[in-house]
Amino acid sequence: MRQAMPKQAAEERAQNFAEVALGYTLEQAIAEANRCLQCKRPLCVEGCPVHIDIPGFLKLLAEGNPIPALAKIKEQNSLPAICGRVCPQENQCEGRCVVGIKGDPIAIGNLERFVADYAREVGQEPVLTPAQSLDKKVAVIGSGPAGLAAAADLAQFGYQVTVFESLHAAGGVLRYGIPEFRLPKDIVQHEIDAISELGVEIVTNHLIGQTLTLDDLFEAGYSAIFIGTGAGLPNFLNIPGENLNGVYSANEFLTRVNLMKAYLPEYDTPIKVGQKVAVVGAGNVAMDAARTAKRLGAEEVRIVYRRSRQEMPARLEEIENAEEEGILFSLLTNPVEMIGDESNTVKVLRCQRMTLGEPDQSGRRNPVPVPNEYIDLSADTVIVAIGQGPNPVLLRGTEGLALTERGYIKVNDENLMTSIPGVFAAGDIVTGAATVIQAMGAGRKAASAIHAYLLEQEGN
Amino acid sequence: MRIVEKRILAKGICLFVIEAPLIAKKAEPGQFVIVRHKENGERIPLTIADYNRDQGTITLVCHGIGKSTQEINQLNQGDSFLDVLGPLGLAMPIEKVGKVLCVAGGLGVAPMYPITRILKAAGNHIISIIGARSQEMLIMTEEMEAVSNQIHYCTDDGSFGHHGFVTDVLSQVLQEQEIDLVVAIGPLPMMAAVAKITKEFAVPTQVSLNALMVDGTGMCGGCRVTIGEKTKFACVDGPVFDAHQVNFAELLSRQNFYRDQEQAALHQCRIGVGR
Numbered sequence: 093m094r095q096a097m098p099k100q101a102a103e104e105r106a107q108n109f110a111e112v113a114l115g116y117t118l119e120q121a122i123a124e125a126n127r128c129l130q131c132k133r134p135l136c137v138e139g140c141p142v143h144i145d146i147p148g149f150l151k152l153l154a155e156g157n158p159i160p161a162l163a164k165i166k167e168q169n170s171l172p173a174i175c176g177r178v179c180p181q182e183n184q185c186e187g188r189c190v191v192g193i194k195g196d197p198i199a200i201g202n203l204e205r206f207v208a209d210y211a212r213e214v215g216q217e218p219v220l221t222p223a224q225s226l227d228k229k230v231a232v233i234g235s236g237p238a239g240l241a242a243a244a245d246l247a248q249f250g251y252q253v254t255v256f257e258s259l260h261a262a263g264g265v266l267r268y269g270i271p272e273f274r275l276p277k278d279i280v281q282h283e284i285d286a287i288s289e290l291g292v293e294i295v296t297n298h299l300i301g302q303t304l305t306l307d308d309l310f311e312a313g314y315s316a317i318f319i320g321t322g323a324g325l326p327n328f329l330n331i332p333g334e335n336l337n338g339v340y341s342a343n344e345f346l347t348r349v350n351l352m353k354a355y356l357p358e359y360d361t362p363i364k365v366g367q368k369v370a371v372v373g374a375g376n377v378a379m380d381a382a383r384t385a386k387r388l389g390a391e392e393v394r395i396v397y398r399r400s401r402q403e404m405p406a407r408l409e410e411i412e413n414a415e416e417e418g419i420l421f422s423l424l425t426n427p428v429e430m431i432g433d434e435s436n437t438v439k440v441l442r443c444q445r446m447t448l449g450e451p452d453q454s455g456r457r458n459p460v461p462v463p464n465e466y467i468d469l470s471a472d473t474v475i476v477a478i479g480q481g482p483n484p485v486l487l488r489g490t491e492g493l494a495l496t497e498r499g500y501i502k503v504n505d506e507n508l509m510t511s512i513p514g515v516f517a518a519g520d521i522v523t524g525a526a527t528v529i530q531a532m533g534a535g536r537k538a539a540s541a542i543h544a545y546l547l548e549q550e551g552n
Numbered sequence: 553m554r555i556v557e558k559r560i561l562a563k564g565i566c567l568f569v570i571e572a573p574l575i576a577k578k579a580e581p582g583q584f585v586i587v588r589h590k591e592n593g594e595r596i597p598l599t600i601a602d603y604n605r606d607q608g609t610i611t612l613v614c615h616g617i618g619k620s621t622q623e624i625n626q627l628n629q630g631d632s633f634l635d636v637l638g639p640l641g642l643a644m645p646i647e648k649v650g651k652v653l654c655v656a657g658g659l660g661v662a663p664m665y666p667i668t669r670i671l672k673a674a675g676n677h678i679i680s681i682i683g684a685r686s687q688e689m690l691i692m693t694e695e696m697e698a699v700s701n702q703i704h705y706c707t708d709d710g711s712f713g714h715h716g717f718v719t720d721v722l723s724q725v726l727q728e729q730e731i732d733l734v735v736a737i738g739p740l741p742m743m744a745a746v747a748k749i750t751k752e753f754a755v756p757t758q759v760s761l762n763a764l765m766v767d768g769t770g771m772c773g774g775c776r777v778t779i780g781e782k783t784k785f786a787c788v789d790g791p792v793f794d795a796h797q798v799n800f801a802e803l804l805s806r807q808n809f810y811r812d813q814e815q816a817a818l819h820q821c822r823i824g825v826g827r
Contacts (some may be wrong), residue, residue: 258769260588260595260635268771297637299769303574324771328783335776335783335802337809344772352594352766359592360620361766362813436805483770485788 094196095124102416106386109272109355112413113177118158121206125154128198131190136200139188141533144168146185146200153207162207163218170244171237171283171532173212174266176205177275179529180407212282220290226250228546231314233300233486236264237528238320238519238535240287245539247290254314255292258299261351264322266528268351269343271380273387277350301489306515315549316514316542319501320535323520324483328476329372333430338364338438342373342381342477349384366472369393370441372427373477374404379411381475382419393419394469398426398446398459424448425467426459430474441469480525500524507541508534516542553636556609558629561691564616565659566625567601572636573608580643581667582760582792585612586768588635589627594620597765599663600639613662613691618814640768644758644792648675650732653725654700655718655746657683657738661692663760664737669699671735677701681721683738687712719745726753733758736795740807744800757795761786764807777803
């Protein structure tokens with residue numbers, strides 16, 4: 093039997109911002125690790141975007157050695173306490189686990205989290221040291237998952253790495269996007285500190301493209317540049333009334349709460365949530381926004397989604413967590429207009445009923461409007477969580493940087509180099525919005541490519 | 553980011569010269585920065601009122617209206633801002649067009665100054681119209697006089713210059729002479745009134761919008777404004793826009809969204825310090 097993750101009770105946790113999942117005990121972790129069959133050809137490793145030696149770390153843990161188990165993970169993944177919490181393991185390692193064919197797969201994510209937390213709590217973390225020291229500087233733009241993973245690998249190769257972050261705190265989406273109750277910020281800081289200890293310098297309050305350009309960085313002696321800025325421009329619905337007061341992008345709503353800590357009285361940034369909140373969209377970000385609104389005291393929080401339950405892109409675990417916390421779901425419901433009161437504040441989200449038609453390119457059945465069937469949902473706050481596009485700041489400030497038709501950075505598929513020699517890019521700014529671990533995997537791939545590129549330059 | 557000079561320009565309005573060499577090197581008229589003055593503080597956008605590339609300094613002017621801006625104005629020479637990010641936004645495009653009317657109200661004189669200076673340097677004939685509630689609230693008059701061919705003052709209470717609004721003088725000037733461009737920076741109702749008048753005279757008009765923001769880099773969308781039929785982000789698409797396309801009523805209501813919380817914070821703040 094798979095060990096169940098202990099959690100805060102739903103009614104209790106919906107009132108606080110403390111972490112929902114409480115973590116395994118050592119006994120639970122060892123029992124769970126012992127369920128691993130130690131496959132000769134482990135499919136779980138293939139399913140992992142950064143190819144952690146999963147049977148290897150599970151074996152060490154099963155033998156009662158969580159610290160060496162963490163060292164094994166850290167060979168491939170610089171942010172285990174984060175990935176153990178936010179990776180969609182059901183589609184990756186655990187989705188490929190052989191034990192999962194007939195029963196429940198090994199709880200690989202929970203165990204990754206456990207070993208990282210255990211080592212941190214007992215203060216015995218494996219110390220990583222660079223293989224050598226190379227007299228070359230590499231600049232990393234963006235301190236989100238792609239940037240941090242690239243920076244960690246580049247530092248291990250021996251480069252002098254500087255990470256440039258535009259906000260006042262590092263972490264990107266880990267900092268401003270994912271809420272405290274799913275990913276505590278002191279854990280994020282701890283993992284970032286570990287990367288700093290590798291010798292990586294993190295410089296905040298620098299918006300590359302404005303404060304400094306790529307040319308400035310080359311002039312300052314950086315031999316290569318990695319762009320991992322993410323897809324930071326929120327999409328809106330483009331329906332009437334969307335600029336009414338009380339209408340937030342999920343980015344704004346979550347940034348006010350997570351980065352600026354508007355939920356704590358001693359912080360000055362304001363937020364308003366009201367009694368009734370409608371969150372448009374059904375991805376992980378939408379679930380985060382809905383559950384955050386609930387914790388801020390909203391009476392009724394509702395996910396509004398134009399397709400049906402089967403098509404919701406959020407992780408099943410997050411959907412279940414939201415349901416347990418009392419989040420309502422209005423499915424096959426598509427917003428068409430927002431209507432305000434006399435003070436220009438939203439009060440009604442007008443939606444059209446939808447039905448499912450033929451599958452579209454994504455393989456999901458296409459939502460089709462039902463003629464003349466509308467429903468008015470009352471809402472003091474509407475949060476739009478329907479994805480993001482490429483942020484234009486760096487792109488427009490950089491001559492010669494080729495973009496795709498959708499405005500993302502064009503890279504060579506093999507080595508992730510952009511149209512500018514020595515400039516590499518990976519993560520959401522190349523692929524469009526994806527997951528933390530995919531961005532990390534791409535960042536690591538770019539780090540290796542940069543290493544190869546610089547060795548080749550050296551040779552010439 | 554250390555404050556090398558602080559001046560009180562008027563009641564509640566302070567000028568800070570800050571060491572920020574990278575920002576000073578890149579700053580252009582119309583751009584802004586985002587500052588945080590303390591760990592728990594808000595991110596506050598402030599327009600760059602001047603910059604000195606040689607000395608590596610930028611000048612900011614802050615009007616203490618809310619809790620954070622009042623706290624910022626308590627900072628002194630030698631103190632530091634915790635964070636200064638910039639320069640942000642697009643620079644205002646500057647070219648020689650002929651006669652330019654620079655209309656500034658209240659704190660708007662601060663961001664107007666570098667724009668006027670560059671417009672003048674580009675060979676334009678500058679007529680400035682500066683307004684404030686009263687004579688004591690008129691700021692940066694010497695600086696503006698140095699970069700204007702002609703200058704008009706207006707005060708709401710008549711304590712200096714024309715007794716009335718900048719728009720009175722604006723209408724008069726537009727009736728008397730051919731103007732090629734109007735630039736207006738000040739409180740939203742002033743900019744809206746200017747836009748209405750210059751539209752009648754069909755004179756191209758630029759305004760600088762001070763929408764509410766969080767990150768200032770295009771990430772949150774809190775600063776969205778309706779320009780023509782389209783939604784734009786003031787932080788990355790602006791802050792300077794064609795005044796005749798701006799939906800001022802919407803922007804005004806968005807600016808006031810947190811007004812009640814601001815007032816509550818100020819009230820608490822005063823209780824806290826026993827005043």
